[in-house]
Amino acid sequence: MTTAATRSVVIEREIPYPPDKIWRALTEGVLIKEWLLDNNFEPVVGHRFNFRVKPVPNWNGLIDSEVLVVEPNKKLSYSWNTLGLETVVVFTLVATSGGTLVRMEQSGFPTDHEAAYRGANYGWQKFIGGLERVVAGLQ
């Protein structure tokens, strides 16, 4: 058994809207689909749901998630597991004079990508299929 060190992706942005409005965009399924991904999210701790993208060969297009924290207008967290990579996403909202400071941290990335890549959980085709989809979503 090994203990893998992990790292995070952090995005911080001040958005010129109040926290309650941003909270709606983060927690209402129809709105989440508009900016993030198709989903069956419910703002209930313990709720298991999926983010869904179009399946590609060797990947069903599902991101498995569970709601971990729901503090209205303040903090939202869910797990984000796909293609053998288990991560946690946390949104934090802080009201500012100009709107809201929105912070997103996705943590759990293994530092040794090569080891993860060669791991038994996913073959490279599956991996490419998933990444391909992520990138397609960027366009």
Next chain:
Amino acid sequence: MQTAPDALFKSLADPTRRALFERLSRHGEQTVRMLTDNSGVSQPAVSKHLGVLRHAGLVRSRHRGRETHYSAQPRALAPLVDWMSYYSSFWHDRFDRLEALLKRMGQ
């Protein structure tokens, strides 16, 4: 050699090229003729696909006698296994979309 991820994606978007790359990864160096056998694809087509893979840095070729030998360069996949850079781009893009959505939502 640095290859842009989108060049890698494009080169691997084709199932025949993925199969060729996988075959080279699995079985080591091979000639075009060896790769053409049992592939169900013509030799010129295989050569063309190998050219695309080579351009993306995924295969390397060397001449020996009359034949060209191809080998896989799995290291070229490195930009694709960097989850953090991918998710970083992903979330930046999604934040842009979030802001656009908030604007559309009105007051």
